[in-house]
Amino acid sequence: MHNEMEKVLISEEEIQEKCKELGALLSEEYDGRFPLAIGVLKGATPFMSDLLKRVETHLEMDFMDVSSYHGGMESSGEVKIVKDLDTKVEGRDILIIEDIIDSGRTLAYLVDLFKYRKANSIKIVTLLDKPTGRTADIKADTVGFEVPDEFVVGYGLDYQEKYRNLPYVGVLKPEVYGG
Numbered sequence: 001m002h003n004e005m006e007k008v009l010i011s012e013e014e015i016q017e018k019c020k021e022l023g024a025l026l027s028e029e030y031d032g033r034f035p036l037a038i039g040v041l042k043g044a045t046p047f048m049s050d051l052l053k054r055v056e057t058h059l060e061m062d063f064m065d066v067s068s069y070h071g072g073m074e075s076s077g078e079v080k081i082v083k084d085l086d087t088k089v090e091g092r093d094i095l096i097i098e099d100i101i102d103s104g105r106t107l108a109y110l111v112d113l114f115k116y117r118k119a120n121s122i123k124i125v126t127l128l129d130k131p132t133g134r135t136a137d138i139k140a141d142t143v144g145f146e147v148p149d150e151f152v153v154g155y156g157l158d159y160q161e162k163y164r165n166l167p168y169v170g171v172l173k174p175e176v177y178g179g
């Protein structure tokens with residue numbers, strides 16, 4: 001698997017350091033509150049797991065699956081709910097956890113949905129931000145790293161459902177996309 005990578009953009013150590021840093025920030029922000037942390041399946045799961053271990057306040061976890069890429073490299077433009085929350089959003093302080101904001105469509109959809117469901121507050125934390133990909137008007141409150149205009153994989157991010165289990169974020173060799 002590692003020999004299919006052209007380059008590593010963000011190392012395992014850098015990611016773990018960032019989780020500590022962002023975890024400390026969120027610990028302050030949510031001190032004394034009981035936020036509902038929502039992981040966006042499937043990509044956000046490694047980041048959610050490592051980040052929330054560093055948050056020192058009570059919180060509730062839930063998951064939502066809204067897919068628009070269908071394993072490929074281009075957003076289909078249409079966001080579809082695959083799995084909804086088990087938890088009521090009304091009156092809650094929502095912390096959406098994402099692996100990447102690219103076009104912004106996934107998050108624009110979720111923010112609208114949670115507003116409609118009468119959340120008390122909505123914040124977004126994302127490991128990666130790819131500002132060059134943006135078509136929807138959406139900005140994260142907290143960003144781990146900015147990435148260039150390249151398709152990235154690893155640490156939750158997939159290409160055709162593979163590479164999510166890499167402990168780092170990188171770019172694949174061009175020949176991997178060939179077959």
Ligand SMILES: O=P(O)(O)OC[C@H]1O[C@H](OP(=O)(O)OP(=O)(O)O)[C@H](O)[C@@H]1O
Nearest residue numbers: 041042043067068069102103104105106
């Ligand atoms: O800003 P956008 O252009 O909407 O792209 C970002 C979203 O796309 C990817 O998820 P995907 O829909 O591929 O599902 P996955 O997490 O299961 O891979 C990624 O994990 C984000 O959720």
Ligand code: HPA
Nearest residue numbers: 102150151152153157158
């Ligand atoms: O660069 C990316 N890599 C993997 N999945 C993605 N979903 C949106 N952008 C990306």
Ligand SMILES: [Mg+2]
Nearest residue numbers: 043069071158
């Ligand atoms: Mg994906």
